Amino acid sequence: MNKKRALFLFLTVILVMGLFAGCGGDSDNGGNGGGEAPTEVKIGINYELSGEVATYGQACKDGILMAFDEINAAGGVNGMQIVPVVVDNKSESAEATSLATKLMTQEDVVACLGPATSGNFMATIPVAMQNSIPVISASATADKGVTTDASGNVNEYVFRLCFNDSFQGVTMASFAKNNLNATKAVIIQDKSSDYGQGLADNFTATFEAAGGTIVAHEGYVAKDKDFNSILTSIKAKDFDVIFVPGYYQEAGLIIKQARDLGIDAPILGADGFDSPVLLELAGEEALNDVYFSNHYSSLDEDPLVLEFIDGFKAKYNSDPNAFHALGYDLGKFIADAIERAGAVDPEAVKDALASTKGFVGVTGSFDMGEDHNPIKAAVVIGLENGAQASSVKVDPQ
């Protein structure tokens, strides 16, 4: 009995101490938030820094921090220094939600950037709507559920900086028709993702409307490795191009196995192809006559792009990819909106984001559309021996 009582007392003491410790921490945070003239502005950076899609998250974060460093070095936004609050959501949507809540309720951020993938980004949308703090993603391309809700209403506090999947499907269909003079296409689609479905639907609609025909429509699921049987059966058909709406893990294998079987037709895809792993999986010889839509091309000769590439190489000692470029633009974009808002107030920043006109970035210049999607052009990149060899800009209709 005595022992039990002693244990109970001990646990109570620990619990009470814990409560006090918690209170202390809270009041500290509160103290930081106050102050008369703000000298700094906090921005949440909620990205996939580890886990499955860490390459996307890391790249975006590096791009954003590069932009912030440049802005801070040049005197900041309206005299305030930008303070990024970086958190890692481990590529999990539940974690993304709880970190967004933490950033918005405890860190007093004026806006949250990220996550990189549509699924994780969507998980933070309810939090943004509840706390009336804007969230912006540079790379969430899903058609549905991002900037508009299920019934098609615009999510007031949600913005993105990239075109969506349907636009990529449309772009690749018009590219196949106009630039490659294709009239017959085969689709090999990733049936296990919304991404593959959205791309395939829009490609089919645009390609058929332009007078083309889809000769065959095959499907696979993520993690498949053997495509020889599908490819053997389409090899016997008459077609001009193959469209592969999917991610690089499987696309790399499809390209390799197609070329091994002697299929030389051009292979088209979307931004899911943009990874150095594609080259590792498919090999140099196979990556000829491969085209994919993307947000940015390192072949672009725009002085702004060249300056970005040089700056990036100086800072990180490597070549930037599209996610770095999107992250960089996102950093500049939020700073621009805070500057135009003229106050460190999420509401004013939201209005400034929504009324963006003629923002000039590395991934193209755009106006913010009424549905909070930017109206911007896509780039179609052509690969030769595994290297980016050509880029064509396709403007939105």
Add this chain to the structure above:
Amino acid sequence: MDQFIQQMVNGISLGSIYALIALGYTMVYGIIKLINFAHGDVYMIGAYIGFAATTYAQLGFFPALIISMASCAVLGMVIERVAYKPLRASTRIAVLITAIGMSLLLEYVMMFFVGAEVRSYPKLLSSETFHLGNVVINMQQIYIVATAIALMILLQFIVHKTKTGKAMRAVSIDQDAAQLMGIKVDNTISFTFAVGSAFAGAAGVLVGIYYNSIDPLMGIMPGLKAFIAAVFGGIGNIPGAMIGGVTIGIMETLVSGYGNSMYRDAVVFAFLIIILILKPSGLLGKNIREKV
């Protein structure tokens, strides 16, 4: 016709890999009546060992294959000693659940160490292709089938012509009687795990080279398919596992080549259900009455 032959070539290469994995399932089942669900993950680890040997140590195909087979053999024995041997007197369901736990453990420990992203093998075998009419056969397919056949002949030799093989057969028929005859049952079981795991390791390296893509969860699907192959051939029966593997490979290829590629897995698993209903002992399995 060309297309059909081409599909057969594809199916046989895929099937040889299933057959190599199925052998491990069937041998282990034959000897201790355990469906070793961790077997597909041994195959995955074999692929990673081959990856390390070729990428970091820059070894060629044969040294990598041998290193991977040897390491997997050791891994197989360790798994048996650590996870299954202490449970040998327990119910079969307890060991089966342990096997599933072992499988998840291997998957996520690997994921912790190597990350979840896919990796690709360096180029080891020439991707030279041979054209027979319109049928294309590449060097890697020839290597896969040749390695599989060589290993299966070796296995037949071990099981039927060596003393250890005789011991394996004796233990699989009656463990207690074998022990009374002076056979070291524990060593024989260890050896069976070693051989089965080595074959899985070989399959891992072959897949790494052929498909050029490995990841920590790559063992799940081929593991299940190989299990179906083993059941189809008659679980516990070695030639049955080979026939089963090749059959499943060809079946998958024909379904996605001539039917709809989305139904491929569904057809294979439906096939498992049909076998279990119509001929539970499998193609070459014998109907043995359970002793009560």
